[in-house]
Amino acid sequence: MTTDLTPSPVRLHAVAGKGQPEPTPELEQLYRGFEQELLVPLWTQIGDLMPRQPQSKAVPHLWRWDRLKALAAQAGAIVPVGRGGERRAIALANPALGGRPFATPTLWAAIQYLMPGEDAPEHRHTQHAFRFVVEGEGVWTVVNGDAVRMSRGDFLPQAGWNWHAHHNAATEPMAWIDGLDIPFSYYTESQFFEVGREKLPPAERTTAERSYSERLWGHPGLRPVSMVQAQPATPLLAYRWVDTDRALADQLALEDEGQAGTLSPGHAAVRFTNPTTGADVLPTMRTEMHRVRAGGATRVQREVGSSVFQVFDGSGTVTVGERTWQVARGDLFVVPSWQPFSAQASAAGALDLFRFSDAPIFEALHSHRVQVTV
Amino acid sequence: MTTDLTPSPVRLHAVAGKGQPEPTPELEQLYRGFEQELLVPLWTQIGDLMPRQPQSKAVPHLWRWDRLKALAAQAGAIVPVGRGGERRAIALANPALGGRPFATPTLWAAIQYLMPGEDAPEHRHTQHAFRFVVEGEGVWTVVNGDAVRMSRGDFLPQAGWNWHAHHNAATEPMAWIDGLDIPFSYYTESQFFEVGREKLPPAERTTAERSYSERLWGHPGLRPVSMVQAQPATPLLAYRWVDTDRALADQLALEDEGQAGTLSPGHAAVRFTNPTTGADVLPTMRTEMHRVRAGGATRVQREVGSSVFQVFDGSGTVTVGERTWQVARGDLFVVPSWQPFSAQASAAGALDLFRFSDAPIFEALHSHRVQVTV
Amino acid sequence: MTTDLTPSPVRLHAVAGKGQPEPTPELEQLYRGFEQELLVPLWTQIGDLMPRQPQSKAVPHLWRWDRLKALAAQAGAIVPVGRGGERRAIALANPALGGRPFATPTLWAAIQYLMPGEDAPEHRHTQHAFRFVVEGEGVWTVVNGDAVRMSRGDFLPQAGWNWHAHHNAATEPMAWIDGLDIPFSYYTESQFFEVGREKLPPAERTTAERSYSERLWGHPGLRPVSMVQAQPATPLLAYRWVDTDRALADQLALEDEGQAGTLSPGHAAVRFTNPTTGADVLPTMRTEMHRVRAGGATRVQREVGSSVFQVFDGSGTVTVGERTWQVARGDLFVVPSWQPFSAQASAAGALDLFRFSDAPIFEALHSHRVQVTV
Amino acid sequence: MTTDLTPSPVRLHAVAGKGQPEPTPELEQLYRGFEQELLVPLWTQIGDLMPRQPQSKAVPHLWRWDRLKALAAQAGAIVPVGRGGERRAIALANPALGGRPFATPTLWAAIQYLMPGEDAPEHRHTQHAFRFVVEGEGVWTVVNGDAVRMSRGDFLPQAGWNWHAHHNAATEPMAWIDGLDIPFSYYTESQFFEVGREKLPPAERTTAERSYSERLWGHPGLRPVSMVQAQPATPLLAYRWVDTDRALADQLALEDEGQAGTLSPGHAAVRFTNPTTGADVLPTMRTEMHRVRAGGATRVQREVGSSVFQVFDGSGTVTVGERTWQVARGDLFVVPSWQPFSAQASAAGALDLFRFSDAPIFEALHSHRVQVTV
Structure with missing residues (x-):
């Protein structure tokens, strides 16, 4: 040797x-x-x-939505979408991770951009994925033949190894955020990939308001008797903003009435879950929407594992470790492992934050820790 | 000795x-x-x-809603509700179970009746319970201080050991169905009971449209981040008819479009589930709503354990073992263990059947069996 | 109707x-x-x-081993063993359960007796069973073709729906205790039964020291890589006295050294478990061996569900509810649900008690309660 | 930004x-x-x-035991053991992983060496660990005050966050293998570390034959009733060679008798498991002992995730991807993700292989795949 x-x-x-x-x-x-x-x-x-405690190689960093959006639009004009490149997706590269397209050591976050009429070709991979829509509408994500429309505020999970494609049926370009566990799969070397059909049939380029999955699984507390086995990832392909918004508003109203529900005073939060288990939507990624009341703040918390946030609405201030930023709609930032995080909403209105993290990995392996420091 | x-x-x-x-x-x-x-x-x-296979001591039997209702109304006139008797609940007694108030060897099914302004006093017990409303409205079930309104088609689970009381805030009497695991608890000798407050405070005799529980847990696929532990029974206290009805309609519409979803052709079914686990709402009782398309039929099926059905809407024919009945709204019948069951909807319209069974007991103990015979 | x-x-x-x-x-x-x-x-x-708390229909009762054994021997002389009757098993009938062969509302306990050369025919049933040997040896229980010898102190679990037969290969009659969940299956009407082969082939009437199951599963903390799925009941068909005795002795020795291990001072106890899950050997029955140090005592404890005990060795005093008995080798007694139980060993030597209960049923259904009162 | x-x-x-x-x-x-x-x-x-399938950055590689041992002995002479460096452990560095001390992307494998009378200081860390002893004896690993002796063939798991130290009580140096999930914890940034007492008291520098943990947990199928909760990692601190050897021999003997048990013809294998769950001993690492009959061979298999093997006894040929080596006692080699692996024993005798892998990570996350190609 x-x-x-x-x-x-x-x-x-x-x-x-x-x-x-x-x-x-x-x-x-x-x-x-x-x-x-x-x-x-x-x-x-x-x-x-x-080390005595996690010392992330990654650093806190913020990406401004207007800059991302402008570059994505520029790419829309000159970069084709098709087999080979597969997606017009542009990933956040944490400045301390060597120029790799990794927002954190485990998480991929990218802006994906599709021009009117364009199709992103069908494929499948074992990496888990989701889409989150901070603005716009008109794109359909077609999952195993089920066309799911995408609109502002919608969250669309995409469990590994399901066939999927995207189609922009609108007259405007559309951008959204993709989250995946690509870096985790990459480091642990556990990923498979296959290409699918070259073209979707017309029936799958649909205009239905609700996807099949929503009609089967989108009713609170109800599940089809024909599908009663637990599944490792959610079969519900869209979590609509109308529901998420109402759930957050309800928590804050309950707090006003002296009832339990918020995560801490002035801080409402819901987790997207798999209706077949009540657990996280995807085996490797936790996804949540947070709302901080106008003028309010979250507690300061740190936890094992990393997160990516996107500001969905409102404005305010966020602090990650030793960095503090003023944030506005669409801005993205990362919280490395064990770095303290807190957010304050401006006095003008509530601050809505979409968050995803790798927490399910650590929970599954019994190594998760959370510390609320203030 | x-x-x-x-x-x-x-x-x-x-x-x-x-x-x-x-x-x-x-x-x-x-x-x-x-x-x-x-x-x-x-x-x-x-x-x-x-025996070679389950030979139930119970027999198939049908109770007509009009007769039950009339007797319950008669009881409303002369039987008080208060501490000691606790509830004006009148239970189905399977004719082959010795005159005991047991619909089946494991399940209790009763009609409960409350006059305008009446209160059923607060207590708690380890027996799991639910209410199902085949008609009427105006009663509030108050669970641990959370007032939950009851209306036609609503399903209200009531996990063991939660304080609860009922109050009729309307100007009419109201009747509904109570389902409990009383016979199972009785045979296995595992039950506890406590009396609660003598009178509920005004704040708990409420008129809110939605209970606290619905505001926290009634959003499809979403759960409060403040409450992420799995719970043995559902924290959602009301499953509203509007959702159940839509879920059943969606399944049949999907079938029309060639998509999967129904349990068998023409037979839609949803199960009420615990959003923290995706499992049955209660550890000992399975609860479902079934809809058989006009002119359609279910398959013939038998399974370990017993069921009680109530016709929620429509009319048709049901067959249990060697018995066959024409059924209409409100009628209740029992299916003993391992007896074949099937239902046919009349040509005039769909047949909606509410069903509860003891299946979770057998699933938890790995002794459940189902056989589809036709 | x-x-x-x-x-x-x-x-x-x-x-x-x-x-x-x-x-x-x-x-x-x-x-x-x-x-x-x-x-x-x-x-x-x-x-x-x-009731406010479980009020068992059953009562505490004690059966003396010498009386049981004498009657069993008498039966050995005049009652044949064969297809139809299936087993020469004589069950304890709790005096308050109407003459039914139920030791408690959920548990069956019987003495089984086999004459030299006799065979108890092969069958299988969904009821879970076990054998426990208080004295003697020479019988083989053949489970799915695996012949398992039985000797004093051995515990042989027999999960539901496995083919099994018994053969007395010795020159003396042999008696042992059978425990089953027959009453539970009977009340819940969930049982199936099939007869097997009329005669076992010579290869299954074996004289091997260790059964196949012990050779596969009888190594502490080790499992065959060819069989890594969790199983609802144990695949290990014999738990030998040499192991049980040593585990109990180890706990008491650790206590002497100031180390944790005993259940309470002077009271060692081990539970027989399923090596594929670490849980109880059978889905419906908990089985344990207890040892109370000479002159020592257990705490006073009551719990939901019922137990049957057999004195394996030593002598002492046991108290169940308001009954107290002096007990000796082989004596059997029942502890009804929620009745306080305690045991004291005589000064002459340790008291060894075999115990089985229905606790796994209540644990699976989240309704188990234990109260240590002294 | x-x-x-x-x-x-x-x-x-x-x-x-x-x-x-x-x-x-x-x-x-x-x-x-x-x-x-x-x-x-x-x-x-x-x-x-x-990629279409895992393309490991790591490469197959073999380390010869005699070379490792010689360098370790050299280190024993000149490198102190004490606080700061903590351990005289020398890690395998996969040649394709940039000179990092990572045997595979997720696994750490090192030879640890302790001179007579030396102590490795007490500390704890969230990384899971184990020791495996290919030769020698005389060292004690003291885990939370429980001294566990180490001898040839013994496997000693060490769940994360338990205090532990080593002490060489013998008159000869001793070497053994440490396996940890250090690379996985490092990439995912989830690790904590604390130093412990500077010196162990005499009572913990013991000479007992069996550790407390073995006396509590080392009895097949038996667990202390005082400790019935499931634990994420095994409480049993030593799996002795006498048991492992017998379990492997039993499987091959069963095969000779026509009974099931081996993994494939001529290939016996046992997995070290957590007696409280039946699952792998550690949340992140699978550990097994394999025995290939003289002249026999394993099937060719590849799976997601990586493994490290050490030859415990015998000699033979192993093939990993495109590499083939003759191996002898103590040699270590790595199998990167999705690389085909097979082993052949020499005609002279059985080949015993100790193996550890990261499979539990992928199983917990539902992304494990195994493919038997021949």
């Missing part, structure tokens, strides 16, 4: 510190042996590998 | 049959010894105790 | 008490109407049906 | 291919805009990010 001609990638240097060996010639010889045999001692790495 | 003065309740007689002992004097002496020591041999009992 | 010629089994009588109606002629007329329509009002039944 | 002085890490280049945009000046301008705004388009990345 030591006969490979390629030089070893291991490079070892004596480091100073408590519990570290003396930098003697013998140590240097030992390190050369390690390098040759592709070995790395823990004692030179422990600070980085085993 | 044989010094008890009370005579032994054991009575043994030699029985003829394959594998049975000769009825000799020695056998008689042995049986007298068994009786004295409170022992019963399997070989005299096995046919009854271990 | 009121045209049945059989008289109604419902009999109603006005009862005195708080919340009860006046015994007027109108009430009598109402009750006659209820009887005719097969209806029973809650207010006449609530005290029995909905 | 574009005011950061640091240059953007994003570098974009037009790529040729189906579905790719023309490399025009407009495209170059667009790409500069993307770079400035920290955006990366999917269409330039999709081949790497979303």
Whole structure:
């Protein structure tokens, strides 16, 4: 095994510190042996590998919606959509993750842009995905033959390994946000991909108000007796803004009446869930909508794992670790693992924040932690 | 232990049959010894105790709504509601269960009746319960201080050990159906009961359109982030007819469009579920609404455990084992364990059937079986 | 429905008490109407049906092993074993359960007796079962072709719907205890039964020391990679006394060393579990072995559901509700639901108690309660 | 957000291919805009990010035990063990993972070495760990005060966040293998670490044959009634070789008798499991021992996720992807995600392979796949 001609990638240097060996010639010889045999001692790495608490490689960062939107529109004019590239999706690249298209170490967040009449070709992949619409309407996402319309405020989960395509049936371009677990799948090397039909039949380029999935699964607390098995991801393909908005308004009204419901005073929040289990919509991603009352604020909280937020409505101030930003509709920002997060709504109106995170991964593995610090 | 003065309740007689002992004097002496020591041999009992398939002690039976209603109204005139009797509830007594108030060996079904202005006092018990409203409106069920209005078609689950009371705020009497697992709790001897406050405060005798529970939990696929733990029974206290009706209509419309959704051709069905788990609303009772298209029929099915049905709307024919009845709105009937059941809607319109059963008990214990025979 | 010629089994009588109606002629007329329509009002039944806490129909009772054994031996002489009667099993009949062969409302406990060379024919049933051997050896229980020897102290679970037969390969008769959920299956009407082969082939009348199941599953913390799915009941067919005894001794020794492990001071206890889930061996029955140190005692405890105990070794005093007995090897007694239980070992030596109960039913349905009162 | 002085890490280049945009000046301008705004388009990345099937960055590789052991011994002579460096552990660095101490993208595998009388200081961390002993004895791993001896063939799981230290009580140095989920925790940024006591008290530097955990949990199918809650990781701290060896031998003997049990003909395998759940010992790592009969072979299999193997005994040939090696006792090798693996035992004797993998991560997230190709 030591006969490979390629030089070893291991490079070892004596480091100073408590519990570290003396930098003697013998140590240097030992390190050369390690390098040759592709070995790395823990004692030179422990600070980085085993920190007292998560030390994210990612940093807090904000992307402005107007800048994203403008570049996406520019791409709409010159970049085709079709087989090979598959999607006109432009991903957030956390500035501390080496230029990779990863918003956080586990999460992908991209703006996708479709011109009038355009189709994004059908494919499927094991990566879980969702769409969230901060503005516009007119695009249909066709999932296993079920056409789901997309409008402002709608949340459309897309469990792994389902065939899907997009079609812009409107006369205007449309942009929305895609969230996926691409970085997680990439690091853990667990992903599969297949291309689908080259063209959808007319019946799947539909104009129905409600998708099949909504007609089967969109009734509160009710499920078809023909489909009573638990499913790892939600069969409901659209969570409409009218419902989400009402649920948030109800929580704040209940708070006004002295009833429980909000997450903390002035802070309403709903989680999108899988009606077959009550758990998160997707095995790897948690998705929520938060509303902070005008002039109100969330608590300061940090948790294991990372999040991406998009401002859905209103304006205010958000603080992530040592960064603070004024935010407005459409702005996106990331909260790295274990960084404190809080948000304040402006006095002018409520602040609505869409959030997605990798929390289900840690909950499934019993390693989730949350700490409310204020 | 044989010094008890009370005579032994054991009575043994030699029985003829394959594998049975000769009825000799020695056998008689042995049986007298068994009786004295409170022992019963399997070989005299096995046919009854271990049948080839469930042989229900209960029989199929139908109760006519008009007769029930008339008797309940009569009770309304002369039977008070208050502490001690607790409820003006009149239970179906399966004719083959010895005059006990058990619709089936595990299920209680009663008509409850409340006069204008009356209150049924607050109490709680570990038996799980629900209300189903086949007609009328105006009563409030107050659960842990949350007043829930009741109207035709509404289904109101009531998990065990929650405080609850009823109040008729209308000017007319109101009747509805109570379903409970009283016989199951009774046989298994697992029930607790407590009386509550003597009088509800005015704030809990409310006129709000939606209960707190509906405002928190009545949004499809959404749950409050403040309440993300799984709960053994549903926190949603009302499943409204408008939603149930729409879900059934959607299934039949999907069938018309060639899409999956119905349970069998012409037969739509939804199950009431716990949004925190996707499972049945109550740990011991399954509750469903079925709609058979005009002129259509269900398949013939039998399953382990028993069911009670109430005709919610329409008319038609139902067959249970060897019994067949014409049924109309409000009629109640029971399907004993492993008896074949089917229903046909009249040509005039759809047949809507509310059903509850003890299936979750058997599913939890891995002993459920279903057989579709036609 | 009121045209049945059989008289109604419902009999109603006005009862005195708080919340009860006046015994007027109108009430009598109402009750006659209820009887005719097969209806029973809650207010006449609530005290029995909905007690403040479980009020078992069963009573504490003790059966002496020497009496049981003598009667079983007598049966061995004159009662054949074969198809039809199926087993020479003689069940405990709780004196307050109407002479039925039910030790408690949910549990069957019987002494089974097999003469040298005899075979109990193969069958299967959905009722779950186990054998526990208080003395003797030489019988083989053959489960799906796997012959499992039985010796003093061994516990042999027998999940529902597995083929099984017994064969006495020794020169002496052998007796053991059978525990089943027959009463529970009977009341809930969920049981199936099939007869098997008339004669087992020689290969299944074996003399191997360890059964196939023990060779696959009898290694602590290890499972075959070829069988990694969870199973509702244990695949391990014998839990040997050498292991049980050592586990109990270890707990008491740990206590002596100041380490945790015992259930309470001087009281060691192990539960027989399903290695594929860590849960109870059978979906409906909990089985445990308890050891009370010489001169020691258990705490006083009551719980929902009923138990049957057999003294495996030692002697002492047990108290169930208001009954107290001196007990010795082989004696059996029942603890009805919610009756306080405690045991004291004599000063001469430890008291070993085998126990089975219906607790998994209540745990599965979220209705289990335990109260330690002293 | 574009005011950061640091240059953007994003570098974009037009790529040729189906579905790719023309490399025009407009495209170059667009790409500069993307770079400035920290955006990366999917269409330039999709081949790497979303392959048809897992394309591991890692490569198959083999480390020879004699070389590892010699370097570890050399380290024993010159590298101290103490607070700061924490452990004299030397990790395998997959040659394709950039010189990082990662055997695979998710798994850490290291040789740990302790001189006579040495102590590795107490600490705890959320990373899950285990020890596996290919040779030697005399070291004690002290977990929360419970001293667990280590001997050849023993497997010692170490769930996250338990205090632990090591002590070499023997007169010889001792080496063993540590497996951890360090790379997974590192990428997902979910790890915590704390230092413990500086010195263990004498009572924890023990010489008992069996640890407390073994006395409580080491009895097949039995669990303490005092500890009946499910736990996310095993409470049993040692799985002894005598049990593992017997379980493997039993499977092969059953195969000889025509009974089921082996994974495939000639290939026995046991999985180390958590007795409280029957699932894997640790939430993130699967651990197994495999035995291939002399002259026999495993099937060819590939699966999502990566594995590390160590040859425990015997010799033979292993094939991973396109690499094939002759292996002998102690040799370690890695199987990257979705690479076919097979092993053949030499004719001289059985080949025993210890294996650990990240499969529980994928099973928990519903993304596990296994394919048996021959």
